[in-house]
Amino acid sequence: MANLFIQTCKNRLRAFKFAGQGIVSFMRSEPNARLHLLSTIIVMMAGFYFKLSPVEWCLIVGTIGLVWVTEMLNTAIEKAMDHVAPTIHPHVKIIKDIAAGAVLVASTGAVITGLIIFLPKIF
Numbered sequence: 001m002a003n004l005f006i007q008t009c010k011n012r013l014r015a016f017k018f019a020g021q022g023i024v025s026f027m028r029s030e031p032n033a034r035l036h037l038l039s040t041i042i043v044m045m046a047g048f049y050f051k052l053s054p055v056e057w058c059l060i061v062g063t064i065g066l067v068w069v070t071e072m073l074n075t076a077i078e079k080a081m082d083h084v085a086p087t088i089h090p091h092v093k094i095i096k097d098i099a100a101g102a103v104l105v106a107s108t109g110a111v112i113t114g115l116i117i118f119l120p121k122i123f
C-alpha cells in the first residue's frame, strides 16, 4: 500500500516535471509567449498599483490564464499539424485558423475585462 502511494507520488512529480518542460519549451520557441509574459507582468503591476479587490484579481487572473492556455493549445495544435501534415491542405488551414481564432476570442475577452476594471480607476 505504501509502495503504491510512493509510486503514485513519483508519477505525479514526473508529470509536473514534463508539464514544466512544456512551459519552458513554449516560452523558448514562441515569440508570442514573451509578449504574453510582458503583458502579464504589466497588468499585474497595474493591479498592485490600483489595489484591485479580490474579485477583480480573480477576473484578471482568470482571463490572463485563459489567454495563456489558448495560446499554448494553439501552439501545440500548430506543431502537431506541422508534424502529421507538413504539406499545404485546406483542412489544415481550417484547423489552424480555428485554433488561432480561440486565442483571438480569449484575448478580446481579456482586453474588455481589463478595460472594465482599469478604466474607472484611471479616470
Ligand SMILES: Nc1ncnc2c1ncn2[C@@H]1O[C@H](COP(=O)(O)OP(=O)(O)OP(=O)(O)O)[C@@H](O)[C@H]1O
Residues within 6 Å of the ligand: 032, 074, 078, 085, 086, 087, 088, 089, 090, 092, 093, 096, 097, 100
Ligand atoms: N499546411 C497548411 N495548409 C494550409 N494552410 C496552412 C498550413 N499551414 C499554415 N497555414 C495557414 O497559415 C496560417 C499561419 O500558419 P503557421 O503555422 O505559420 O502559424 P503561425 O504564423 O506560427 O501562427 P501563430 O502566430 O498563431 O503562432 C494558418 O493559420 C493557416 O491559415
